[in-house]
Amino acid sequence: MIKRVGIGIGLAALAAVQLGAQEGRQQITMPFRDPSMPRKLIVEGGTGSLTIRGYQGQDALIEYTGREIPGANNRRGGRNDPPDGMHRIGGSRGLDITEENNTVRVNSQGIFGGTARDMVIQVPAQTSVNVKTMFGGIMTIENISGDIEAENFNGQVTINNASGSVVAHSMNGKILVSLDRVAADKSMSFSTFNGDVDVTLPADTKARFKMRTDFGDIFTDFDVKMEANAAPVVEEEKDRKGKSRRRVRVDGTQSGTINGGGPEMQFTTFNGRILIHKK
Amino acid sequence: MTCEQAKPRMTDYWSLTLGEAEQKEFSAHLASCEACRSEVSRVGALWQSLDLLPLEEPSGKVRERFYEMLGAYRQGLASAETQPAKRWWTMPAWQMAAAAALLAVGLGAGYVARGNGQPPAEVSQLREEVASMRQLVALSLMQQQSASERLKGVSWSYQVEPSDTEVLNALVTTVNHDPNVNVRLAAVDALRPFTGSPATHLAARNAVVQALPKETAPIVQVALIDFLAELKERNAAPELRRLVSDPDIDSGVRKRAEWALERMQ
Amino acid sequence: MAEVSAGQVARLALLFERHHRALFRYFVSMSNHREQAEDLVQEVFFRMLRYRTSYDPAQSFTAWMYQIARNAGVDQVRKRSAVQVVDIDTYVDRRAELVSASAGPEESASRGQDLALLRRAMDQLPEDKREILVLSRFQGMKHEDIAEVLGCEVGTVKVRVYRAIRALEQIYFALEREKVS
The missing domain is CATH 1.10.10.10 (Winged helix-like DNA-binding domain superfamily/Winged helix DNA-binding domain)
Incomplete structure (x- = not known):
């Protein structure tokens, strides 16, 4: 059975929905069906900032504020557009929250009405979190001890006090991750196209790093035992004038181990630095 | 006891593993043979001193990798249990393979020659068995729900023989359809060994060519483009040209595509 | 090991704890290459897991283990016919260091030399x-x-x-x- 909270569709029927004190701010409680089983939170985000935080309770608490994106809406006249002289202070379209098999799914698509939705979701710390935004802003995930998968389109991904595993990607933003603890057998991966990959790991982490940046440097205060690179490739190529020349290419991926090695951790950025800090 | 009979018993003598009767005979021989007596004390000293050689200790990595393997194996087993069709080890074919492996271990013991000639059939059979075990672990991990587990499956794929088409197919599926960017990125890299095996290099090359138009994440696009340039894969030229001229494509990706086209000239 | 073949995979952990050091030393003695030896230890336990049903409880476990170990070694040699060569002098020096580190100060000098020599003899x-x-x-x-x-x-x-x-x-x-x- 699926529990569904469709805001604006069946609002009155849901005791869980509370109107916040602030204008346009709402809070929804969605319990996980079986507290003894593994929990999972899936968020498909729209526009706006998104914060996910581990807390002491048992339920998923979803709190959001709608706001107008200035100039975002060029098509005027639809029933979803503000009438002349008015502005939007809240909204509900496109927010869909379901629970099925201990998985709470939050689907928040808000760009079409020209509104952004800033959302804070609190879940028990031991919850696996899977977040993906299409147009998103800043994404922050804190105090989660489950597995984290985070993907952001535009904007930084910040993950603090994680103690499970992290697989994170941003297309156009920095990846900033700090792990309090690292599970011994988890593979992790951090990547961005444009931006730094900045990861802090406990000093005793055992891992094998695979690092690649096309335009940037790699920094760390860990004692990394580098593995021999693949042999440089010498290739003949023609320059613009058709003269042939030689180029020596070293494969961009570099590998090394810390504390004797362990599961693989991949750090990738096209345009940015890789920073791996020791906690 | 003659000297010829006494010599092979010396190591037993030093190790105190001679039987009572043998011990008596051996001692009697020593008493009567000056040469053996001197040999027993001289070589015996060397035998004892071998004890003093420092013992090499393995690093902690050995233990860690072992438990990781055990965990992955159990996980693979568990997930295979839930898919009855795949319980291949209960099939008669598997029992036969097990019997064959037993035979192989027995026969393999007689094989002493090293590094020359063709591998005997039993050794290659052993290798096959191991390969299919690794295949199982890689395949089952690549189907897990969590991206971290799927990443682990992708790294396991480096341990199969590069001619393993089933694992290659799983990687190709991952490159094309995995919802997670990081997993796709890792899987693209993992295709590399397969381009070096005669059995799979065509399929692996084609997979890279076909993945590029479907890919939307720039970081994976760049990885695919680099790979195609490295392979000098001319079949990808039309798609690369399309990327170069598509204004919606990230400029970094376009430049990389342009560079790849130049390299293929 | 009979229990392992009954499917109790976790029992392998016990066997690992009991035997992995000896196995590692065997491989180091045979190859002079620590990392390769570690890989091979892993490989042996992998194969044990794989062939656990082929273990005959009437057989000595140690013998079975070394049969697998030798086969793994043979495969390894074939796989990397061009393995990197360990510089013998560095190797011997390192051994000598180990010796002097573990022996008492007054003994260490002469004994260390003898043992380094013995080690070299073993390697040859x-x-x-x-x-x-x-x-x-x-x-x-x-x-x-x-x-x-x-x-x-x-x-x-x-x-x-x-x-x-x-x-x-x-x-x-x-x-x-x-x-x-």
């Missing part, structure tokens, strides 16, 4: 002789088990162990003379 011993010496002396295997591993008669094992230690003696004294002169 032909592979088959080194193997049988390692199995019988370092791994403490019974002649019967070695015979099972090598697929020969117990009598042959005894003769071969004897020949191996004699060969070691000759190399050792040759090295010593070299040093003195």
